[in-house]
Amino acid sequence: MEIFKILLKDNFLKFWQKLQDYGTVYAPVQVSPKSYSFKAVSEPQNVAWQALRTILPPKKFFFKENETILTYTENEIKEVKPDGQKFSILGLHPCDLAGLNIMDKIFLDYPSDTHYQDRREKVLLIGTSCMPDEYCFCESMGTDSPNVSYDIFITDINDAYFLQIATVKGKEFMNSCNDFLQIPSVQNNNEYKEFWEIRSKSFKIGFKESNLKSLMNLEIDNPIWEELGNQCLSCGNCTPVCPTCYCFDMLDTVNLDSVSGHRDRQWDSCQFTMFSGVAGDFNFRATPVERLKFWYRHKLHGFDDPHGLKTCVGCGRCTVSCPVEIDDIVGLVKALQNKTE
Ligand code: SF4
Ligand code: SF4
Structure with a gap:
């Protein structure tokens, strides 16, 4: 206690x-x-x-941000x-x-x-x-x-x-x-x-969270995803600043002797073009529209089923960091809720 x-x-x-x-x-x-x-x-x-x-x-x-996991x-x-x-x-x-x-x-x-x-x-x-x-x-x-x-x-x-x-x-x-x-x-x-x-009583912005899970599913084809995604620069600013973004990449570096090296884990961003690139020259989220929708859905719905939690904690860092001002969770939710005030 x-x-x-x-x-x-x-x-x-x-x-x-x-x-x-x-x-x-x-x-x-x-x-x-x-x-x-x-x-x-x-x-x-x-x-x-x-x-x-x-x-x-x-x-x-x-x-x-970057750490060596193993050497060989x-x-x-x-x-x-x-x-x-x-x-x-x-x-x-x-x-x-x-x-x-x-x-x-x-x-x-x-x-x-x-x-x-x-x-x-x-x-x-x-x-x-x-x-x-x-x-x-x-x-x-x-x-x-x-x-x-x-x-x-x-x-x-x-x-x-x-x-x-x-x-x-x-x-x-x-x-x-x-x-x-x-x-x-x-x-x-x-x-x-x-x-x-x-x-x-001091909060200046916000929304009523009830039923956000269903809202995100109902509005999966809302035109707002195109509108916002088409402005996205795919710069990836929104992910390192987020307290809950955890995607990473593995990078193998071979030493000049060509037989030894190390493997590093580095932060990655789902907003980068090649994040979802796979073998066969295929990219399963090839456009900024798809990537931005994925990110918003991950923040507002992605953790509902495994953990009963949202992965947005309302810190405002992405809003402050986005160069084209499209990371606005409050504005997005209100738009999906048809609330303009
Ligand atoms: S406001 Fe939400 S989505 Fe944006 S950085 Fe903070 S936790 Fe992440
Ligand atoms: S910070 Fe803004 S412009 Fe950059 S990837 Fe994120 S949503 Fe797109």
Whole structure:
């Protein structure tokens, strides 16, 4: 069962020191006037608490953009074993935690991916509360509150942080902080509830999600797919930024001796022309229209049958990143629902 504690903001530096003792701390850092990135941070003043969405989501820590899976010589094939250290990620918002929950279903279900699993076991995940901007619609996707994947979740309540400690790993870590933690008072509990109530009234965009599964099937031939798909540049921006896109390619590189080499796994994108190319010079999603429809359907319907989940968590990254402004999940759903307001 979850444990609740209070960390006074005056004691934050003590908490920060404990995090540093645990391992490298990653948190959002401002990298340009409008963008943020998860980076290793040693000084707490460098944490960008105001960051809503980082350029790349936290999947990058577990499912690397490029990693060597095996090496080979003439006589043997060697698996590259993960050998990472313990680390923590601070500043994960509820949508990104929900995204990690989806990634876990892909990479931790039997047979689990050893590289992903190793990093997931070593990380301490610390969620933090946030207020939505004009691109956030996690409420529509049911991912707007801390429900999954975090070890510790921090809600900012005026002079203090309200901590939810959810896992054995989180409890073990927080045991080292007991000296400066408090039991929440009734007032703290009320401040916590008030924060989440205000937050839920702060969404600027969204839609009613009910019956989305049937809607996606009913509207499979809607002309909007042509309209949007014909504008798509197939640049693939929308997939690396998505917390739940997990497609990859395998690349074999032969060394100059021509008998040894390595096999790398690299992120791929279903929006690239040759992603669905197969032997015989055939491409089963040859046009941008087909590829964009596939991507939208995967986000809004693809996980319904195996897991009862959507793979869109409402973070808004694709909308912000699409150069021709056609990645607009809220606008698309409303158009399919015939809702114009
Ligand atoms: S589809 Fe877009 S809004 Fe939804 S989770 Fe992916 S990047 Fe975020
Ligand atoms: S970011 Fe936009 S233009 Fe680029 S592949 Fe995705 S939908 Fe197409």
